[in-house]
Amino acid sequence: MIDHDLLTYLETYLTEERKQRFLDVLQKRTKHITVAVEDVYQLHNTSAILRSCDVFGVQELHVIEHRFGKRLDKNIAVGAEQWVDVHRYGTTADCVAKLKSDGYRIIATTPHNDSSLLPDFFPSEKSAIFFGTEKEGLSETVMQQADGFLKIPMVGFSESLNVSVSAAIIIQQLAQKVRDSDLDWRLTEAELLEKRLDWTKKSIKHVKGIIKRYVSE
Secondary structure, eight states: OOOHHHHHHHHTTSOHHHHHHHHHHHTTOBSSEEEEEESOOOHHHHHHHHHHHHHTTBOEEEEEOTTTOOOOOHHHHTTGGGTSEEEEESSHHHHHHHHHHTTOEEEEEOOOTTOEEGGGOOOOSOEEEEEOBTTTBSOHHHHHHOSEEEEOOOOSSOOOOOHHHHHHHHHHHHHHHHHTSSSOOBOOHHHHHHHHHHHHHHTSTTHHHHHHHHHHO
């Protein structure tokens, strides 16, 4: 339950421009599509995907760190980790199970023959877009449980793109399709308030002390 009085109090520490910026950004945020990365090896790739989520309005990123450990580089993410909710998993099975339980269709990005081409794909239902390792792609765990497959059409000699480039293209295209649609893609009122409070706290220096004084008054 969000403490509305606390939010109102903390927002007095923000400029009007900052408060309005939060409201404007949140109005375009979505959880209708979400992104999952599975055991991506290069630090900069996961961090770049996180940044793409922020830039294109996807609120959550799911990171499977079974093989290579933590895969986020704050220098590359350039602060995006403050604005996107990152969920970490020890196994692919845990990530897939959680997303399915939350009502997401699992969409595997792969050059699989049965893949839908990106221009033809529309996420009419909540969709989790999975991206795999740089060389091997997605695991059999994802492929076997996928509800659909997706690929970017290519017309050159190269048959693949860097995973962070692929993710940026797909995230931008799908996020725009969703925002241009009649789907109920926006955050709920409760989610909006939760993120306003979260982002406000992250924007205030020594916020713990400020909250402590607020509570004691």
